[in-house]
Amino acid sequence: MQVDIQTNGIRPIRQTFSFIARRLGADKPASRYQEATIDMQPEANFHYRPLWQPEYALYDQRRTAIRMTDWYAFKDPRQYYYGTYTMARARQQEAAEKQLEFVEKRGLLAAVDEGTRALLLEAVVPLRHYEWGANMNNCYITGYGWGAAVTQATMFATMDRLGLAQIISRIGLAIDGGDGSSLAHAKQQWLQAQHWQGVRRLIENLFVTKDWFEVFIGQNLVLDGLLQPLMFRRIEAALNPHTGNALSLATSFINEWIDDTSRWVDATVKTAADESPDNARQLSQWRQLWRDETMLALEPLARHALGAAAEETLAAVVRDFDARSVRLGLSF
Amino acid sequence: MSQIPVFIALQSNDDTRPIIDAIGSDNPQARVSDYPAMVKIDAPGRLVIRRSSVEERLGRAWDVQELHLNLISLSGNIDETDEEFRLYRGDDNR
Numbered sequence: 001m002q003v004d005i006q007t008n009g010i011r012p013i014r015q016t017f018s019f020i021a022r023r024l025g026a027d028k029p030a031s032r033y034q035e036a037t038i039d040m041q042p043e044a045n046f047h048y049r050p051l052w053q054p055e056y057a058l059y060d061q062r063r064t065a066i067r068m069t070d071w072y073a074f075k076d077p078r079q080y081y082y083g084t085y086t087m088a089r090a091r092q093q094e095a096a097e098k099q100l101e102f103v104e105k106r107g108l109l110a111a112v113d114e115g116t117r118a119l120l121l122e123a124v125v126p127l128r129h130y131e132w133g134a135n136m137n138n139c140y141i142t143g144y145g146w147g148a149a150v151t152q153a154t155m156f157a158t159m160d161r162l163g164l165a166q167i168i169s170r171i172g173l174a175i176d177g178g179d180g181s182s183l184a185h186a187k188q189q190w191l192q193a194q195h196w197q198g199v200r201r202l203i204e205n206l207f208v209t210k211d212w213f214e215v216f217i218g219q220n221l222v223l224d225g226l227l228q229p230l231m232f233r234r235i236e237a238a239l240n241p242h243t244g245n246a247l248s249l250a251t252s253f254i255n256e257w258i259d260d261t262s263r264w265v266d267a268t269v270k271t272a273a274d275e276s277p278d279n280a281r282q283l284s285q286w287r288q289l290w291r292d293e294t295m296l297a298l299e300p301l302a303r304h305a306l307g308a309a310a311e312e313t314l315a316a317v318v319r320d321f322d323a324r325s326v327r328l329g330l331s332f
Numbered sequence: 333m334s335q336i337p338v339f340i341a342l343q344s345n346d347d348t349r350p351i352i353d354a355i356g357s358d359n360p361q362a363r364v365s366d367y368p369a370m371v372k373i374d375a376p377g378r379l380v381i382r383r384s385s386v387e388e389r390l391g392r393a394w395d396v397q398e399l400h401l402n403l404i405s406l407s408g409n410i411d412e413t414d415e416e417f418r419l420y421r422g423d424d425n426r
Contacts, residue, residue, distance in 0.1 A: 079391035
């Protein structure tokens with residue numbers, strides 16, 4: 001008996017969902033990110049207007065001054081949807097956990113000298129409250145924003161910010177040996193210390209900012225774009241040698257995260273600015289507003305942590321930020 | 333420049349779609365043919381797969397070595413660096 005082995009090509013009738021095909025312009029295979037993002041925003045049949053805001057529908061494009069003809073023009077360059085996001089973060093969490101364990105087991109942060117310990121408690125650990133504020137602000141964007149391409153990524157950002165807050169808390173616990181006194185101290189710092197009041201004021205102002213895209217610019221572009229490089233690049237670099245490099249180990253995920261996340265923030269801002277001169281003008285105005293306030297707020301913080309080098313360091317951070325803003329098509 | 337064909341055949345799946353897309357746009361002379369569960373790309377003389385082009389489509393860092401996970405077959409001389417994977421014929425490697 002002779003057996004003929006043949007291959008039979010079975011072609012799928014369609015390569016993707018029709019609504020994706022309409023948007024891609026052809027029936028071609030779409031990535032999982034596209035299939036999990038495009039047209040996910042509920043757009044019709046809301047029936048009732050919210051009692052607390054009857055001028056708008058439940059989801060409404062008019063909640064921001066930014067206008068887009070296609071809200072799915074926003075693309076996350078990291079292509080995160082639920083699956084890829086959770087897998088990427090699980091991997092990173094495992095690595096971060098190892099590094100924190102290394103620091104904790106050897107008591108590296110508990111052994112630092114008095115001055116460094118005070119600076120860590122006064123300048124680094126209170127950042128957990130900043131991160132929680134960033135979580136709230138991204139929650140607001142997720143709740144009131146329009147278009148799954150934006151709100152899906154901001155939802156992931158909310159979880160990221162809680163993660164960062166936890167890492168910073170772990171640094172506090174590594175300093176106080178696990179009794180939690182550093183966290184209570186950090187809260188008092190955040191609430192009362194002069195050098196934190198500017199940043200706290202900005203975070204609280206963002207809590208009551210109505211336009212969700214302005215919150216995005218204020219929090220994710222300006223505040224993060226200035227405060228995080230200052231804290232996790234400059235101040236971290238100044239403190240790190242006194243901690244036997246333990247601080248760099250403990251914050252290495254945060255540094256990675258900043259690079260990764262600013263790619264997404266940049267893509268989002270650039271897409272909105274490229275859409276129309278009106279958008280670019282509005283975004284530039286918001287940027288300028290929050291940038292000036294943030295510089296004032298960061299000045300005492302930088303002075304507290306860096307002393308005489310504060311002015312020069314802050315100027316360098318602002319220079320980098322301004323250069324980045326120009327790349328995004330913002331003017332000032 | 334040699335015109336003797338080179339080819340690379342990759343599995344057809346979610347992982348390779350961005351790679352195939354990148355090859356197509358970096359090598360205008362290449363011909364992409366679909367087979368059951370496989371995509372074969374033929375090109376006269378040379379073919380290049382660039383890390384940067386794949387990363388752009390993939391949205392994450394991509395190691396050129398990851399190509400081998402989905403590689404079925406290829407023909408030609410190989411020049412592999414961190415930046416690109418190049419197929420060519422004989423000494424004709426530019």
